[in-house]
Amino acid sequence: MARTADRGFVHEVTNQVPVLADYDAFAADPVLRAAISAFGADWAGERLHEAGRCVGSAHVQELARQANRFTPELRTHDRFGNRIDQIAFHPAWHELMGLAICQEAHALAWNQPRPGAQVARAALTYMWTQGESGICCPISMTYSAIPLLRQDAARWAEWGALVSSSRYDARQGPAAAKTGATVGTAMTEVQGGSDLRQTQTVATDNRDGTFSLTGQKWFFSVPHSDLFLTLARTGAGISCFVVPGWLPDGARNGIAIQRLKDKCGNRSNASSEVEFRGAIGHMLGEPGRGLRTGLSMNHNSRLDIAASAAGLMRQAVSLAAHHAAHRHAFQRVLIDQPIMQNVLADLAIEAEAAAWLAFRLFAAVDRQEASESERLLARIGAPIAKYWLAKRAPAVVVEALECHGGNGFIEENPMARLYREAPLNSIWEGSGNVICLDVLRSLEREPGTLPALLGELGEAKGVDRRFDAALTALRDEMPELTRHEGQARRLVERLAVMLQAALLLRYAPERVADAFVASRIEGAWSGHFGDLPAWIDSGALARRAVPELA
Structure with missing residues (x-):
């Protein structure tokens, strides 16, 4: 019951439901606890309780509200006219990302490969979706990309420690100065949609182990990520490439963000359309086998x-x-x-x-x-x-x-x-x-x-x-x-x-x-x-x- 006053009139607010906040989302969910036990992930109980208390807190609920109320903004140029292609987020977004990555929502299964590890990490995704779904896209993309990057010794040596790190780094710039990195994807093109065989982006062999990518992507997920997986055509067919967001000298890597998508939901997360203007990348996997x-x-x-x-x-x-x-x-x-x-x-x-x-x-x-x-x-x-x-x-x-x-x-x-x-x-x-x-x-x-x-x-x-x-x-x-x-x-x-x-x-x-x-x-x-x-x-x-x- 609450009392409100308006110009001398006082009335009581009754029969309103208390906010569901400051609870342990893991402890409060008997189904989740049963699944964790059934599939051999009880060893992660303390971590899951910690995540549950975080997700169920009034603080995270307020962060989620702010991150959706103050949505990402595209900054194509700095005040001097230099092209920068950066995304400005409300601090609430970065705090949410930091909390989830600190709990290894993106990498627990790969960092601790023991029985039940995939189940334990999935429980973090399951709970963080309840906290704020918008951060789950970069979390999931990073999780899914790690086993692919591991298949390439050179790429893993360059990126493995960063994408597996539990230290979130919000800075948008070259990887060498960062404590952690996230991965985005750029598969879809305007003419093809889900039919990735219609990919028209072209990759030109630079004859030094790298390729230059030219083309457009219609849905470029999480454009502020440090690393991207994308598709482009070579002489051998459609191939998969690893493209850093920034070059070692700090310049954007030939990635021109055209606009952010004005989505009906998932508003705290940035999705975009981009042009590759000679973006430098490395091929991942076999030539012409990018779809696989x-x-x-x-x-x-x-x-x-x-x-x-x-x-x-x-x-x-x-x-x-x-x-x-x-x-x-x-x-x-x-x-x-x-x-x-x-x-x-x-x-x-x-x-x-x-x-x-x-x-x-x-x-x-x-x-x-x-x-x-x-x-x-x-x-x-x-x-x-x-x-x-x-x-x-x-x-x-x-x-x-x-x-x-x-x-x-x-x-x-x-x-x-x-x-x-x-x-x-x-x-x-x-x-x-x-x-x-x-x-x-x-x-x-x-x-x-x-x-x-x-x-x-x-x-x-x-x-x-x-x-x-x-x-x-x-x-x-x-x-x-x-x-x-x-x-x-x-x-x-x-x-x-x-x-x-x-x-x-x-x-x-x-x-x-x-x-x-x-x-x-x-x-x-x-x-x-x-x-x-x-x-x-x-x-x-x-x-x-x-x-x-x-």
Whole structure:
């Protein structure tokens, strides 16, 4: 309750929900804690609690607000007319980046290659998405680029220590003077979009081990990064290149930023259009094999998008459940009203299924060196999870926003930012159609992926007769589903939901798995929320979604 005064009139503000702040986002999330334990990352518990307290703090929430309110600005020239092509950020952005990189959100899995390392690092992404999604693009790009850079001894010797560093350096300039570096990407061109075969940028061999790149890029991610991975044509075909942002003498490396994208969401992060004007770069990988090299990076970044989408869902559901647990309407707390319980319970099982799917696939990445079936599961699972979780996130956010009523649709409420952010994951690293075609391509080119996928589903066989029947039907329908390109989305949706059901049956509380199977597998599911069967204990599931505050 608060008192406000206006020209001598005093009125009391009542029935408003306290801000969800200054809590441990790791400790408050039973699903995340269970996944960390199930997939061998308990050793990272202290680090994850530290990150959880940081992400859940009022301070980080204020930083996120400021970083989105005061968006990046392009400075093409200095006051003397010299071309500088720099990006000016609000200090809040840099502080957020410093906090996340200090916790090794970009490099933990590579810096500490032990069992569960990929899962532990994915948990940092999952939580930082809840803190501020805008910083997760450079974090994810750097994470995904590290294994590629390691394949080139010379590039790793030059950049390895910097991109692995836990010391964020906001300065935009030559790498030699910096304590840490981040990586951006520049793949998309205006005429090609997702069809990277249409790349027109040209790389000219300088005959000294370097190339000069000339052309345009339509989406140049994080243009203030220290290093970029990009595609350009050579005599051998489309190749992949490593391009520093600045030359050793401090000059911009032939990268002219044309403008920043005015995006509907992800506003704290800078995206741009650029021209390469003789930018100096080194080839990465084999000549003419740039698409394959770039796609190997996409595998990791697509999994990161799955973790981010799951984190976004978790945050939306947490805010909705917190609101419902404190707001009264029609003489009852919202969370005690049966119809609201059904909605919150349905949202909660969706978010829980998303988390288990994302973390299971990161566990497969952890195990892929020792197990071919885990490698194949990670390969096919990445596009499946990326497609489905990115599609489900906007639906979850919209319903969670509605739980707040009008209070959810104002800029002061973090739900507004989540609402704008949610659709982006479907576009990053390949839109839905491209991702589903990648699933078909994987099934065709790597015959072992289907047995690996069915083997994973088979781990849950015998637990629930409804799931067993659906698995039998899926096996029978797979030849027909994979035969027609136009059925690719239907195929991927079926696989994703079955994987989620299998994981919930194996790892989640029985009431969660039961509700998911009853609604998503057995019933005529609409895809909307709030239609769980009457016999489901929606009240218990709804209250489980309320963040566990110390």
